[in-house]
Amino acid sequence: MYDPSMRVLTVLELLQARESVTGAELARALEVSPRTVQRYIARLQDLGIPVEGRRGVGGAYTLKPGFRLPPLMFTGEEALSLALGLRALHLLGLDALAPAAHAASAKLARTLPHALRQTVQALESAVQLDASPWVVSTDAALLSALLGAVNAAQTVEFLYTSPKSPAQTRRVDVYRALHLDGRWYAVGRCHLRDALRSFRLDRMTGLQVLDEIFTAPPDFNALAYLRSILPAPAPALQNSGPQISVWLAAPPEELRGRVSVWFTQISAEAGGTRLRGRRENLAHFAPFLLGLDCDFRVDSPPELLAAFARLGVRCAAVGVPGGGGPKNGGTAREKTGG
Known part of the structure; x- marks a missing residue:
């Protein structure tokens, strides 16, 4: 048999x-004699497995209470999926789990046979994973507590801060938690609004899981709801408007959450950030760049430079010092928010 x-x-x-x-029972399952079963039990005990019981013909065997040996045998695809999954945690903004991921990766490597370990390491070294600069770091402990509340259908309470309103205490029946476009969200019924709402986890503090129990709607699609309420440009505008190219004197990570990535190409360049894309309304885009509060250079289009010139004339008209707007190849800085 085996x-x-x-x-x-x-x-x-x-x-x-x-x-x-x-x-x-073991003898019948293995198609061996009871004496051979005794030898197998002795082998396990020699390996440090805490098997307890009598070794006689009619003896019953048990594992020491609380002992569980995790499965240690993986196929090549299983091992690779685990290794890549551990490396990709930072793509979800869970940087706090990096030490645990490294420890788990080391344990995985120790469990693999030598040949399979070498294969997985070779495949890992051939893969590069680049996190988007727009991924927002999330408190892993908060996420864990929230997921536990979702699983137990328990109401949560937290302090929530957003740019549009001061910090408020919110009590929410969270139906789902999800990751979308670099951020973690919780979606559920807000008791304050008595309506369905979404909340960014990076804006939550002081999360508490309450004893209140709720019933989530069956087959609730949080992803579809979130996509329906998040602002997005009309598809028709994707290829409309002049092509812009602006260099910003700030690395991409400093601009995280301040520059929209919709139909925009962002890349690191010369210690700063190159922003490329199309914008239909340059009169609105010019003050947006000023509101980023960093030096920048407009390389194209000329129409954007003209928009800055018009903005400078308006600033001079209301007595703002330094009006006149930037010139091609120059820089601009403004202290007001965007």
Whole structure:
């Protein structure tokens, strides 16, 4: 039926699956004699597995309470998926889990046979994972507590801060948590508004899981809801408007959450950020650039420079010092918010 090593592993699997197993039951399952079963039990004990029980013909065997041996055998695809998944945690903004991910990766490597370990390491070294600069870091402990509340259908309470309103205490029946466009969201019924709302986890503090229980709507699609309420430009505008090219004197990570990535190409360049895309309304885009509060250079189009010139004339008309707007190849800085 099996080779001896597989039979020993089968004994371990049966012991983990059942509270107790008699010697006769193991003998029938393995198609061996009761005396051979005793040898397999002794082999497990020699390996440090805490098997307890009598070794006689009619003895019953059990694992020490609380002992569980995780599965240690993976196929090549399973091992690679685990290794890449651990490396990709930072793509979800869960940088706080990096130490745990490194420890788990080391444990995984120790469990793999030498040949498979070398294969997985070679495949890992051939892959580069680049996190978007717009991924927002999220408190892993907060996410864990929130997911526990979702699973138990328990109401949560937290302090929520947003640019549009001061900090408020919110009590919410969270139906789902999800990651979309670099941010984690919680979606559910807000008690304050008595309506469906979404909340960014990076704006939550002081999360508490309450004893209140709720019933979530069946088959609730949080992703569809979130996509329906998040602002997005009309598809028709994707290729409309003049092509812009602006260099910003700030690295991409400093602009995170301040520059829209919709139909916009963002890349690091010369210690700063190159922004490319199309904008239909340059009169609105010019003050937006000023509101970023960093030096920048407009390389194209000329129409954007003209928009800055008009803005400078307006500033001079109301007595703002330094009006006149930037010139091509120059820089601009403004202290007001965008």
